[in-house]
Amino acid sequence: MRGSIAVLPGDGVGPEVVGAALTVLQEAGRRFGHTFQCTQALIGGCAIDATGDPLPRATLNLCLRSDAVLLGAVGGPQWSDPLAPVRPEQGLLAIRQALGLYANLRPVTVNAGLESASTLRPEVIRGVDLVIVRELTGGLYFGQPQERRVTPAGRQAVDTMFYTEQEIARLMRVAFQLARQRARPGLTPKVTSADKANVLATSRLWREVAHEVARDYPDVTLEDQLVDSCAMALIRRPADFDVIATENTFGDILSDEASMLAGSMGMLPSASLAGFRGAGGAIHAREAGDTHGGLYEPIHGSAPDIAGKDIANPLATILTVALMLELAFGLKDEGAAVRAAVDRVLGEGYRTPDIMQPCKLVADPSGYIFKW
Numbered sequence: 465m466r467g468s469i470a471v472l473p474g475d476g477v478g479p480e481v482v483g484a485a486l487t488v489l490q491e492a493g494r495r496f497g498h499t500f501q502c503t504q505a506l507i508g509g510c511a512i513d514a515t516g517d518p519l520p521r522a523t524l525n526l527c528l529r530s531d532a533v534l535l536g537a538v539g540g541p542q543w544s545d546p547l548a549p550v551r552p553e554q555g556l557l558a559i560r561q562a563l564g565l566y567a568n569l570r571p572v573t574v575n576a577g578l579e580s581a582s583t584l585r586p587e588v589i590r591g592v593d594l595v596i597v598r599e600l601t602g603g604l605y606f607g608q609p610q611e612r613r614v615t616p617a618g619r620q621a622v623d624t625m626f627y628t629e630q631e632i633a634r635l636m637r638v639a640f641q642l643a644r645q646r647a648r649p650g651l652t653p654k655v656t657s658a659d660k661a662n663v664l665a666t667s668r669l670w671r672e673v674a675h676e677v678a679r680d681y682p683d684v685t686l687e688d689q690l691v692d693s694c695a696m697a698l699i700r701r702p703a704d705f706d707v708i709a710t711e712n713t714f715g716d717i718l719s720d721e722a723s724m725l726a727g728s729m730g731m732l733p734s735a736s737l738a739g740f741r742g743a744g745g746a747i748h749a750r751e752a753g754d755t756h757g758g759l760y761e762p763i764h765g766s767a768p769d770i771a772g773k774d775i776a777n778p779l780a781t782i783l784t785v786a787l788m789l790e791l792a793f794g795l796k797d798e799g800a801a802v803r804a805a806v807d808r809v810l811g812e813g814y815r816t817p818d819i820m821q822p823c824k825l826v827a828d829p830s831g832y833i834f835k836w
């Protein structure tokens with residue numbers, strides 16, 4: 465198979481983790497007989513510095529004609545003046561919108577050997593295997609008006625939470641299809657829809673539409689949870705969750721929270737999709753008229769404090785490559801091989817500092833060794 469990938473390393477640790485992930489991608493291609501044509505372009509702060517635009521037209525065009533996009537991270541202190549007219553994050557939001565990537569999948573599992581990297585007790589996180597399906601092109605991030613005003617009474621700012629029933633329905637369909645696809649033997653697939661229906665009008669519409677869509681998926685259980693209570697349950701009984709479907713801002717917050725189940729933000733991949741291709745995925749590279757194969761990025765940010773030190777955890781981006789192989793190219797065995805490689809590396813004891821436990825010096829006949 466031949467596939468084309470737009471590679472956008474971005475800022476901070478982005479180039480480091482993307483570099484590691486590309487090595488893995490090329491090796492997977494070599495072993496399984498695929499060619500991935502990777503072309504790099506600018507996004508975020510580095511794009512602002514070079515062109516004044518966080519998403520230059522050339523980058524967008526490259527992404528539009530590629531089968532998939534692999535992105536590192538955007539942002540950094542040098543671009544974070546709240547009054548700056550352009551910000552790196554605008555590049556990320558613009559590309560999500562331009563490619564129509566309305567469904568953001570954030571799977572959370574606990575890798576064997578990392579149980580004690582989490583701040584939660586091992587028995588609480590045992591068996592965690594959930595996916596957050598976050599709506600990505602609506603809600604507070606895109607609703608208008610979104611502005612700052614100076615009035616005689618002082619400064620004001622407004623953001624708008626806006627959703628159409630179509631936006632909610634298509635997101636819920638992705639959640640139900642995904643729940644069906646990942647059904648585990650003996651367990652009824654479940655979608656937990658997290659909203660704030662006791663306060664917000666958008667959430668009441670969300671809940672109504674979620675139940676309408678659920679009628680097409682009688683084999684999947686739908687449960688509603690208020691998002692604040694969901695945030696609590698994620699820490700109390702995380703293994704009870706299967707698929708969590710929620711709107712943009714709630715999903716942003718819940719997914720950072722959920723990353724702590726896996727021990728570190730440095731472990732979690734994500735896929736942003738313009739539609740769900742079902743179990744088989746697309747076996748061949750994208751054809752004209754097909755929805756875009758999606759954008760793949762780790763959930764962590766640009767971590768400027770550790771950038772350039774070669775200590776950033778590349779596993780989130782490597783696991784992101786596994787998701788891309790599966791979802792953009794329908795290459796299930798290849799994705800599984802990448803995941804197995806990650807497990808093997810962790811099994812052998814290799815660690816970046818974010819997932820390292822305190823180690824102790826142990827006397828050994830041949831000298832001193834570090835033991836976890």
Ligand code: IPM
Pocket residue numbers: 553556716763765
């Ligand atoms: C994420 C990030 C982004 C978001 C930022 C960088 C704009 O936090 O992908 O979760 O809020 O969506």
Ligand code: MG
Pocket residue numbers: 716717720
């Ligand atoms: Mg976030």
